[in-house]
Amino acid sequence: MKLHRTALILVAITLLLFPLFGQGKQERQDTLVVYAYDAFTGDWGPGPALVAAYEAEYNTKVRLVGSGDAVEMMNRLVSEGARTPADVVLGITDDMAGQLLETGLLRPYESPYLSEIPAFLHFDPTSCLLPFDYGNYAFIVDSQRLEEEAWPTSLGDLADSRYKDKIILIDPRTSSVGLGLLLWSIEEFGEEGWLTWWEAVKKNALTITDGWSSAYGLFTEGEAPLVISFTTSVVYHVLNEESTRYRALIFPSGHQATIEGVGILAGSPRQSEAERFVDFILSEGQLEIAITNSMYPTNASTPLPPAFDWAPKPEHSFSADRTRLEKNLERWLTEWTEVMSR
Amino acid sequence: MRTKGTIEEGRFYQRMALPALVVISLFFVLPLLFTLSSAFIGPGGGFSLSPIKAVFTDPYTLRVMRFTITQAALSTLASLLVALPGAYLLSSYSFRSKSLILALSAIPFVIPSILVVLGFVIFFGNNGFLNQLLMALFSLSEPPLKILYSYKAIILAHTFYNFPIIMNLVATYAMHLDRRQEAASYTLGASKSETFFRITLPRLLPAIISSASLVFLFCFSSFAIILVLGGGPRYSTMEVEIYRQARMVGSASAAAALSLFSILVTSLLLAAYSKSQQRLVQSEAYKEPLLLERRPAHALGRILALLYALSALLFILAPIASVIVRSVYSTSGFSLKWYRQLLNLERASSHMGSALAALTNSLAIALTVSILAVALGTSLAASIERRKRGKGALEMLGMLSMTVSSVIIGLGYFLIASRLHGGASLSYALVVLAHLVIALPFTLRVMLPEYRKIPLSYTNSARTLGSTTGHAFFTIELPLLRGAMVSSAIFAFAISMGEFNATLTLSSSTIVTLPIVMYRLIGSYNYQGACALGTILIIVSALVFIATGTTKGKKHA
Numbered sequence: 078m079k080l081h082r083t084a085l086i087l088v089a090i091t092l093l094l095f096p097l098f099g100q101g102k103q104e105r106q107d108t109l110v111v112y113a114y115d116a117f118t119g120d121w122g123p124g125p126a127l128v129a130a131y132e133a134e135y136n137t138k139v140r141l142v143g144s145g146d147a148v149e150m151m152n153r154l155v156s157e158g159a160r161t162p163a164d165v166v167l168g169i170t171d172d173m174a175g176q177l178l179e180t181g182l183l184r185p186y187e188s189p190y191l192s193e194i195p196a197f198l199h200f201d202p203t204s205c206l207l208p209f210d211y212g213n214y215a216f217i218v219d220s221q222r223l224e225e226e227a228w229p230t231s232l233g234d235l236a237d238s239r240y241k242d243k244i245i246l247i248d249p250r251t252s253s254v255g256l257g258l259l260l261w262s263i264e265e266f267g268e269e270g271w272l273t274w275w276e277a278v279k280k281n282a283l284t285i286t287d288g289w290s291s292a293y294g295l296f297t298e299g300e301a302p303l304v305i306s307f308t309t310s311v312v313y314h315v316l317n318e319e320s321t322r323y324r325a326l327i328f329p330s331g332h333q334a335t336i337e338g339v340g341i342l343a344g345s346p347r348q349s350e351a352e353r354f355v356d357f358i359l360s361e362g363q364l365e366i367a368i369t370n371s372m373y374p375t376n377a378s379t380p381l382p383p384a385f386d387w388a389p390k391p392e393h394s395f396s397a398d399r400t401r402l403e404k405n406l407e408r409w410l411t412e413w414t415e416v417m418s419r
Numbered sequence: 420m421r422t423k424g425t426i427e428e429g430r431f432y433q434r435m436a437l438p439a440l441v442v443i444s445l446f447f448v449l450p451l452l453f454t455l456s457s458a459f460i461g462p463g464g465g466f467s468l469s470p471i472k473a474v475f476t477d478p479y480t481l482r483v484m485r486f487t488i489t490q491a492a493l494s495t496l497a498s499l500l501v502a503l504p505g506a507y508l509l510s511s512y513s514f515r516s517k518s519l520i521l522a523l524s525a526i527p528f529v530i531p532s533i534l535v536v537l538g539f540v541i542f543f544g545n546n547g548f549l550n551q552l553l554m555a556l557f558s559l560s561e562p563p564l565k566i567l568y569s570y571k572a573i574i575l576a577h578t579f580y581n582f583p584i585i586m587n588l589v590a591t592y593a594m595h596l597d598r599r600q601e602a603a604s605y606t607l608g609a610s611k612s613e614t615f616f617r618i619t620l621p622r623l624l625p626a627i628i629s630s631a632s633l634v635f636l637f638c639f640s641s642f643a644i645i646l647v648l649g650g651g652p653r654y655s656t657m658e659v660e661i662y663r664q665a666r667m668v669g670s671a672s673a674a675a676a677l678s679l680f681s682i683l684v685t686s687l688l689l690a691a692y693s694k695s696q697q698r699l700v701q702s703e704a705y706k707e708p709l710l711l712e713r714r715p716a717h718a719l720g721r722i723l724a725l726l727y728a729l730s731a732l733l734f735i736l737a738p739i740a741s742v743i744v745r746s747v748y749s750t751s752g753f754s755l756k757w758y759r760q761l762l763n764l765e766r767a768s769s770h771m772g773s774a775l776a777a778l779t780n781s782l783a784i785a786l787t788v789s790i791l792a793v794a795l796g797t798s799l800a801a802s803i804e805r806r807k808r809g810k811g812a813l814e815m816l817g818m819l820s821m822t823v824s825s826v827i828i829g830l831g832y833f834l835i836a837s838r839l840h841g842g843a844s845l846s847y848a849l850v851v852l853a854h855l856v857i858a859l860p861f862t863l864r865v866m867l868p869e870y871r872k873i874p875l876s877y878t879n880s881a882r883t884l885g886s887t888t889g890h891a892f893f894t895i896e897l898p899l900l901r902g903a904m905v906s907s908a909i910f911a912f913a914i915s916m917g918e919f920n921a922t923l924t925l926s927s928s929t930i931v932t933l934p935i936v937m938y939r940l941i942g943s944y945n946y947q948g949a950c951a952l953g954t955i956l957i958i959v960s961a962l963v964f965i966a967t968g969t970t971k972g973k974k975h976a
Binding site for chain 1: 478479482483486545546565567568651652653655663666667668669671837838942943944
């Protein structure tokens with residue numbers, strides 16, 4: 078019966094291994110679950126440091142869940158609905174907020190720190206989403222791979238064939254940054270012209286990634302000299318690599334702006350912990366977010382590191398009109414997909 | 420007249436199918452029905468044909484369908500072009516490295532697709548080994564081969580992954596052909612090329628069509644390769660679009676409607692494949708291979724043959740080898756950093772930080788899956804072989820999960836899981852079940868022919884001597900199947916270790932397995948970390964490779 082014995086041993090090993098599955102996964106009841114986009118939770122994001130600081134200060138547990146890019150994360154939240162394990166969601170931009178606010182999954186929170194945030198950043202009057210950082214979309218150029226004379230000075234320039242295979246773009250169906258560029262192009266070229274621009278710029282794109290992380294990773298690997306990101310992205314390289322190799326391109330005709338918000342799930346059983354975490358993000362956490370997420374802090378009392386001087390300020394910036402956005406976004410995305418797959 | 424004994428025997432073997440049937444119906448058919456029914460749920464919640472209509476009238480999805488089919492056709496064509504000269508070489512001559520090439524050509528059967536993608540990027544990428552070599556050789560400042568992120572990359576990766584399959588199958592078939600027809604042709608004065616094109620090629624056609632349709636099927640449901648090498652709406656296949664709709668856009672009904680189309684096409688392809696397989700079996704008598712000439716007669720032929728053999732070897736081995744090399748060697752020199760991070764001996768951030776958990780998870784899941792899959796595969800094989808009626812139907816049922824791509828299997832689990840409250844343990848149970856469903860046809864494929872070799876007379880003699888059927892099964896048949904059980908266990912283990920498509924589609928972000936972490940590492944451009952994990956997968960694949968090699972050809976007394 079050697080075989081039986083072998084089988085028994087194997088079964089015993091398997092049963093022993095099963096607790097391994099649960100290893101460290103047994104959540105304590107007080108663990109706060111925070112959904113964020115993967116650039117926030119990832120290797121270079123502010124998530125790990127923020128969570129460590131918060132956990133140490135309040136002697137509590139936070140689990141950051143990275144769920145792809147922001148649009149992907151929001152779609153996940155919407156499809157999970159009331160069953161979501163999340164207590165807090167972090168990184169919903171003003172451009173895409175409409176769809177989430179409509180579901181009623183979030184609840185209003187009048188944080189005491191809201192008064193320290195300038196009025197123009199309060200994009201959600203219901204206070205379900207509280208602004209925690211903001212920035213302007215911009216193309217970042219790798220100065221070692223593209224001569225300064227060849228830098229583009231407008232969105233229109235990017236459609237020129239001399240940028241063939243030199244641009245990395247991001248899919249607006251899955252990424253907030255991708256969506257930002259889509260809205261920017263509509264702002265710049267209007268309903269008549271934006272698709273023509275995409276048609277032309279498509280030929281210059283090295284690739285279209287699903288999220289910002291892959292796009293920026295490709296860019297820093299040296300695969301292409303231009304990528305869509307934020308004016309503030311260069312700050313990261315100045316602070317961490319003491320490098321000014323990467324520059325943000327300012328286009329005189331203006332830049333699309335974006336504000337990122339944090340919100341509390343109405344169905345969360347940990348409301349007071351969630352509020353405490355949001356307060357932390359809007360106060361003590363602001364500097365870490367500014368530095369590591371490379372975005373402007375919303376709390377006006379946050380001292381900005383000098384490296385931010387490397388982030389050029391656009392002369393004009395525009396934000397999306399909520400009602401127009403809600404009315405047209407689905408159609409825009411369909412038209413974009415149609416053109417880009419042609 | 421039926422005796423009590425045969426009734427008892429019939430019942431025993433009938434019951435043997437039950438566990439597998441329960442698993443197939445509960446964990447494959449049910450989630451599938453769940454997925455497909457989602458295709459008929461309209462935006463309002465009730466029954467509606469609108470998701471289907473939307474999918475089949477939307478110019479974008481039509482384009483995705485067209486791209487899926489075109490890229491599969493082109494990939495198959497490219498694989499054929501690369502494979503056929505090799506098949507000719509292998510079947511016509513017996514040179515020294517021949518058995519090595521034949522053995523290595525089985526590699527694509529055992530390595531997971533995520534590993535192929537990684538090896539491909541590491542070897543052919545803009546910063547890859549090939550470009551670095553060419554840049555050093557010709558002192559260039561720009562990488563000369565810009566293959567990545569294009570249609571070319573997809574076709575090339577598919578060719579790399581699939582041409583050995585065609586080469587292997589066609590060469591094996593050709594080696595066993597009866598050569599007397601060719602001999603007759605020569606006697607009648609036909610030239611060598613004339614004989615080849617008019618006699619040999621037509622006879623090889625069934626094997627070529629059969630292997631090509633298999634490769635087409637693989638390319639049609641390609642997922643990981645497109646996910647990493649494709650990009651944007653232009654280079655999306657059905658499987659990627661199903662995943663994107665379900666997991667990124669959050670439109671379950673669109674994903675389900677796309678699945679419907681995908682299943683339709685794959686079933687048609689499989690039907691064509693099994694038909695061509697039957698024709699293959701009927702058309703030629705299987706002969707022991709003849710003694711062949713050692714090498715081509717002409718010097719030119721010899722050089723060409725050598726060149727082909729070398730480049731094929733390089734093409735198959737180099738990407739895999741570069742994964743191992745890159746895991747310990749970077750621009751800054753030799754380092755075991757990534758292995759130390761993998762084993763948590765050194766602090767690692769984010770994705771790399773979850774590598775050890777991924778390794779233990781993957782090992783635990785794979786071990787569970789392999790034990791369950793062998794148990795189910797063996798009992799189902801016994802039940803199929805020892806029953807009198809419904810053999811074919813039961814075998815079909817066992818192979819059923821092969822007709823559906825693993826992304827769609829994962830989708831069903833995802834849709835069900837999103838309706839359940841459950842923690843990490845439920846998620847892991849779902850991963851195990853999905854892997855089990857995927858592995859079962861493979862273990863069945865290994866067990867069935869082995870079981871067929873056991874003569875019925877053994878059991879009959881045991882029963883004559885007073886044993887029950889069950890006792891005879893456990894004490895006589897099972898020990899005879901030990902070798903096959905071991906190799907099918909290793910097979911299932913490797914399938915589970917490398918499974919990416921279904922796991923990614925069904926899992927929440929809390930689940931980490933080796934291929935998932937590899938994918939995330941590739942996404943964040945930590946290639947070295949990905950290579951360290953990849954090397955572990957290579958070791959597993961190598962084990963399978965050795966195991967399948969040693970069990971082959973063993974016969975029962």
